[in-house]
Every structure is written in structure tokens, then in C-alpha cells.
Amino acid sequence: MKSIIKPLWSYDVQKTEQWLTDQAKEGYHLKELHRSKRRFTFEKSLPKDVTYRIGYDKIKPATLSNTMRNDGWEKVTHTGKWYVIANERPEEEVTTSTSRDAIIKRNNFIFYGFMAILLYMTFATLVNVALFTTAYIASDGIVEVEESPFWIITYIVGTLATAFYFFMIYSVWKIKRANKALSQENQTTYTPHHTLEKKKLTKAEEKQLKRDGIIIKRRKFGWMYSPDKLEKWLEQQATEGNRLHRVNKLGTTFYFRKGEPQHIKYSADYQNLSNDSYFEIHRQAGWKDEFSSKGALQKWTIWSKEYEEGETPPALYSDKTHKLKQAKKVAFSYTMLFLPLVLMYIFIASMNLSYLLQQGGAWTLMNTNTVMFFLLILVFGTFITKTWMYYFRLRRA
Incomplete structure (x- = not known):
């Protein structure tokens, strides 16, 4: 038996899973995970190739589904809302896995919490700097240092606050990176036809089409603060024969390809978490994702769907109150x-x-x-x- 403490293991569960697999290859198999102590306990046995997956569920499921059990998965341990499952079958033969959505959502909660604290601490620091600067200028650069027996406390608190500040910066960076990897883990190989049509153009071909006046460029800054106006603008462009070709990575420049007038419904959708199932559901309903923002704080996706003249324009959501929410x-x-x-x-x-x-x-x-x-x-x-x-x-x- 051996125990190892990993304080920040939950920031990157994929790395932790690989670490557990490496331990199993050395003959140390996970026996228990203690959530509050951040401690992993291993039992010495024969070296094996074991695939581990870490899951997070508020319901704390006692058993795995029949599908996962038939695929070779077994529950090793669970603590709080976390659980660990293992599979001794060759990794290429395993067809099921745990959902990452709950972990991503939990990480996002921590991410936004740390971001709020970072903004508050930055605000407080800037205010104090502004106060000191104003006082310094008003006193013509004369500064008096008051002797105090409690300076040691000030230094300790300042050091701890600085360390905590940089810890939060590290946490925000690490969680963002881990969430990106988790979101990409189970991406489908499905590629919409409109993506193939529009994005097969090389840069040279696109430049030539711009010179020929077939592709035109329009800029739209700050549309995410009034997305309904963006939707109407894109729909108006479609009726004039300008079909949206692509949007640049920043989401500020829109490229249109001239053609026949069309009736296209656009919907700018804001999500705190845009996972694979979110995209797949709308794609199966006939919607095409024209643009998805990459930022951590702005999860915008622009969807489009054609409809015939005289038909009722389609809606991305059937619930009429969803748009208001x-x-x-x-x-x-x-x-x-x-x-x-x-x-x-x-x-x-x-x-x-x-x-x-x-x-x-x-x-x-x-x-x-x-x-x-x-x-x-x-x-x-x-x-x-x-x-x-x-x-x-x-x-x-």
C-alpha cells in the first residue's frame, strides 16, 4: 500500500487519469480516493494495462449502466461527487466512456469564481495605487514612512495575498486549458456540408473572389451586446443575395458571397457551456453553425437555417421564453x-x-x-x- 497526495488533481482530470494508468503499469492499482485530503491510495499487485476514467455526478450513482459494465468498466472508488472507474480491456476495444459535461460545468463555476476574485483584487489594488499616486503628487513627492512594530504582519499578509493572486491566475489558466481539452475529447467526426463548401477555399482563391467582387467584407463591432440586431442584419443581407460565407476568429468581420436572394433565419445563441451534444442537437435539426467564439467569457454561436418563401421562419428553440431568459x-x-x-x-x-x-x-x-x-x-x-x-x-x- 502507498498513498500519494495531489492537491490540484481535479484541475486536469485527463492528466490524472494517465497518471493512474502509469501507476497501474508499475503494479500500483488505485484502491481509494480521499476527496478532502486529496489523497490517492494504491495497492501493490501485478503490473497491468488499465484505463482509468474520472467522473463527476451530483447524484453519486451506486452502479454503472449495463452498457458500460458490458464494455468492461468497473467502479473502483467514489468520494463525494467524484468517482473513478477502470477498464482492463485494450483501450482500442473500449467503446464507451464517462460524460465530461459535469466536470466542465464544475470547472467553469470555479473559473468564473476565481475571475470575479481576480477582478476584485485588481480593482482594490488599482484604487490603492491611485490613492497613493494622488497623495504623492499632492505632497510634491514628499513621503514619510511611519515606524510601526506591526510591519511584519503587513509583509506577511502582502506576501500571502500576492501568492494567492498568482495561484488564481494559474488556476484560471489551467482550468481553461483543461476544459478545452475535455470539450475536444469526444468531438464527433461529423462535418456539415456547408463547412466543406465554404472553407475549402484557399487564401489565394478567396482573395481572387474578393477582387472579382463575389465575396464582400463587412465589419460589425459589439454585435454581441445587441444580437437581435445582428440577426436582422444577416437576414436582410440574405434577402439581398449576400449569403454569409464565414466570420473571422474575433467575430468582428463578416464575409458574404454574392448569389441569389434567399430566405435564411439566423440566431445568435449565448451559452455558458457549448459541448458536443449542444452542436449535434441543432445540426440534426437542420441548423448550420456559422461561427463559434473561442473566448472563455463569451460563448456565442451564430446558427443559420434556410426556409421557403411563405413558410414560418424556424426557431432555434421551441420554448418561446428561452430567448428572453x-x-x-x-x-x-x-x-x-x-x-x-x-x-x-x-x-x-x-x-x-x-x-x-x-x-x-x-x-x-x-x-x-x-x-x-x-x-x-x-x-x-x-x-x-x-x-x-x-x-x-x-x-x-
């Missing part, structure tokens, strides 16, 4: 993202403005910074306002 989620998400920044810039700009009004005089770097802060307040405030206007437009409709 989605709009509310969009408004809350972007408000939580931008509001702390707006408040921070208002605070700093007001302090700078108060000092400048007292001092007067020529234009300085502080004047420029203050103007920039007000511009940022305007930009981020506009983003928040647009999302809530989008929500209320759908609510009235």
Missing part, C-alpha cells in the same frame, strides 16, 4: 463583467478631477489619464446599457 443571462453576464470596471474608473477619474480642479494650471499627464478614464466609462457603460436594452426589447415583444 437568454437575453437576461446576457445582460447579467456583461453587467457583472463591466460594472466593476466602470465603478473603478469612476472612482479614479473623480479623484483625479477633484485634484485637477484644485490645482488648475497647464495640461498634464493626469489630464490625459482622466480623459481616458471617462472614455472607458462611456465605452463600458454603453456595453452594459446595450445588453439591457436588448433584454427589454425582447420583453416588450
